Amino acid sequence: PHWATRELLMNAICHRTYESNGPIQFYQYNDRIELMNPGGLYGKVNAQNFPFVNDYRNPVIAEAMKVLGFVNRFSRGIIRVKEELKENGNGEPEFSLDLGTAFLVVEPISAEALKYYPSEEKSEEKSEEKSEEKKELSEMEKRVLEVIAGKPSATYAFISDNLGISETSVYNAVRHLKTGEWIKRKEGKKYGSWVVLKKNI
Structure with a gap:
């Protein structure tokens, strides 16, 4: 879904570490989309409470994105992404939370789209x-x-x-x-x- 992918890109911009020169990586494959940004989970967020707890590595950027309308509601994005993917038939997104210095999310292709591959x-x-x-x-x-x-x-x-x-x-x-x-x-x-x-x- 367009909104889910856009939301994950917004999250990557908002939550990445800007102390690193590494780029946000966006890869589109035939069966999935992979998004990776520098900087792992931050502050009070950990593998056990993600995505229900949020914290902000870049509070000024987060506030600016909200004021400019790039995000609608704090602490709700990932939950809605999961809902959108499930409704679209993509299944659960895969989050790699143990990378430490990076954050990776994989969006699988929907079962319906898979039917159209020659x-x-x-x-x-x-x-x-x-x-x-x-x-x-x-x-x-x-x-x-x-x-x-x-x-x-x-x-x-x-x-x-x-x-x-x-x-x-x-x-x-x-x-x-x-x-x-x-x-x-x-x-x-x-x-x-x-x-x-x-x-x-």
Whole structure:
């Protein structure tokens, strides 16, 4: 839905950290939209009370956006986004709240829109995905895999500190490792751990 996507973009502008030069990232794929902004959850907001509790990293920007009509009501946006996506048949948005230095949200494509994809396009996408999975790992992905193999309970923050790279880079590396079936997650994001399915020899 247009409104839901717009609201998530407004949130990214309002709640990102401006101490970082990193851009807000907006990626549109055939099956989802991904939005990531620098700066994780802030203040009194945590993974347990999100999205029912709000706090403002940039109160002046938040107030200006409200006065200018970019947002209508504080503390209501994410709840309405979820309602809009559910009503449109997209299902639940996916929020990655454990990145620490970034905030990621994924909007899945609606089941209705999925019906209109030509079968040959689907086949082409699948073959591209498979060929991508077969590619060799980058040096950074190898290093991330080594850390995970040595410490299955490693968090994004731990890997970031250990390797001296951003948590966004860690997230992208882990996503590729999971897609290529190098690793998998068991028992959830908060209390789970990584399982190495194959090692880079």
